[in-house]
Amino acid sequence: MITPPAQVLTQQTKESPMPIPTPAIVHLLSSELSFGRFMDEIPLATAVMDKDLNIVWLNRAFEALTGFSRRDAYGMPCRHVVRSRACVESCPRQNGVVTAPAPCESDIINRDRVRLPVKLSLAPLTDANGNHTGYMETIEDLRAVRSLDSQKSQAFSFEGIIGRSEKMDKIFQTLPILAQSDASILITGETGTGKDVVAEAIHQTSLRAGGPFVKVNCGALPETLLESELFGHAKGAFTGAVENKPGRFRMAHNGTLFLTEVGDLPLALQVKLLTFLDDQVIYPLGETRPFHANVRVIAATHRNLEQMVADGTFRQDLLFRLNVARVHLPPLRERKGDIRILLDHFLEIYRRQLGKRVTGFSRDALALLAHYRFTGNIRELRNIVEFAVNMATEPTIDVESLPAYLLEGPPQTPLPETPDPSSPTAPDAPTPQAAPRTWATAEREMILDALQRARGKRQEAAKALGWGRSTLWRKMKQYGINE
Numbered sequence: 001m002i003t004p005p006a007q008v009l010t011q012q013t014k015e016s017p018m019p020i021p022t023p024a025i026v027h028l029l030s031s032e033l034s035f036g037r038f039m040d041e042i043p044l045a046t047a048v049m050d051k052d053l054n055i056v057w058l059n060r061a062f063e064a065l066t067g068f069s070r071r072d073a074y075g076m077p078c079r080h081v082v083r084s085r086a087c088v089e090s091c092p093r094q095n096g097v098v099t100a101p102a103p104c105e106s107d108i109i110n111r112d113r114v115r116l117p118v119k120l121s122l123a124p125l126t127d128a129n130g131n132h133t134g135y136m137e138t139i140e141d142l143r144a145v146r147s148l149d150s151q152k153s154q155a156f157s158f159e160g161i162i163g164r165s166e167k168m169d170k171i172f173q174t175l176p177i178l179a180q181s182d183a184s185i186l187i188t189g190e191t192g193t194g195k196d197v198v199a200e201a202i203h204q205t206s207l208r209a210g211g212p213f214v215k216v217n218c219g220a221l222p223e224t225l226l227e228s229e230l231f232g233h234a235k236g237a238f239t240g241a242v243e244n245k246p247g248r249f250r251m252a253h254n255g256t257l258f259l260t261e262v263g264d265l266p267l268a269l270q271v272k273l274l275t276f277l278d279d280q281v282i283y284p285l286g287e288t289r290p291f292h293a294n295v296r297v298i299a300a301t302h303r304n305l306e307q308m309v310a311d312g313t314f315r316q317d318l319l320f321r322l323n324v325a326r327v328h329l330p331p332l333r334e335r336k337g338d339i340r341i342l343l344d345h346f347l348e349i350y351r352r353q354l355g356k357r358v359t360g361f362s363r364d365a366l367a368l369l370a371h372y373r374f375t376g377n378i379r380e381l382r383n384i385v386e387f388a389v390n391m392a393t394e395p396t397i398d399v400e401s402l403p404a405y406l407l408e409g410p411p412q413t414p415l416p417e418t419p420d421p422s423s424p425t426a427p428d429a430p431t432p433q434a435a436p437r438t439w440a441t442a443e444r445e446m447i448l449d450a451l452q453r454a455r456g457k458r459q460e461a462a463k464a465l466g467w468g469r470s471t472l473w474r475k476m477k478q479y480g481i482n483e
Contacts, residue, residue, distance in 0.1 A: 163342075232245045
């Protein structure tokens, strides 16, 4: 039994705010039980409403989810607090009194104006005689479930790194093992392969995940400023040093310091870095007292450090200390099986960000992207997708929505091409100046490449291009391609 609430004022003024009822539960246990405390122990967001769907009580979980306090929400219509699309489109009360629980999946907009996926459930409340007295509404937060579903759909991923090629699979098996140690790691790979993402993934899955992740670009600052940026300085250490500066090593204490473009580190600072890796001690400029920093160092570079050692521009002993474990990220041109999954991944990201109703790429666009070299690797692919989603006017992204340089510029690296017997140019003749690249020339090259890979078998070539056999035959005739 729940005791009736205290007397409630019928009007609310700024000078006299509406009091909140203080109901209690009796005859359930040996002593009276606070209804409010009882409701707060329920982890699911729960609200009690009268017959007109005005809120009379809500628990702490409901407050946390919606941002509305119990006092703010008291007496307000449910739709003004929940602010769900279901309130307008499919409220169970639209067709009269609800006689059975009515669940539905929708979303709400909390007080911070953040849209949250939820499951709403409205159930009727009746008195001892079965008379309808009000409603109870529960809201289940689906963010964790949606996140788990998203991770399941990305079956080939690790902390935001996506791929299903054999080389990436080996990296996915290695990273969790490296994350559990404090060994220095050197990440190598071409520009745009995702070295920053890998470094942060290692940190987030390590025992240092609760500590800071500090990134320093060794090639972005001159040597004088870089030393102060890394190791800090004391007040008065040099002209302009008007206060103490902690430095990135100190900021990364109990966490991870990520040194990107470590190949650009000057020789003088390479010595100081080597000293830190040996004894975990830093000496800020102008400071005589050392600081013991508990920092794990992850370094990354697109340069060939072994060649730099041979040239005398990088210390061999520092390379040994950084290269305790190495992760090499392959260029995207060696991960052909990953291009489609990355295209879909970034398409979903930018589609949501820009609110565009884009569903995918056309066959021609996919064929062009599948044969593109991506010298900028994943960074370039991501930029292409962002541009295409911005430019798309139809649900399907076509070739016209892709950046113009994919078609107009000369090929970055010529694709293997079957010699054309009808060509008057002899094999030993000088190569004529390349004509401007168009979609027609790009498509012709793709057909020739597919035929060469399929050894002239049209059925296999058509399958590789994502076309029907008749489509391939028609385009071969259009471009004058003979078997």
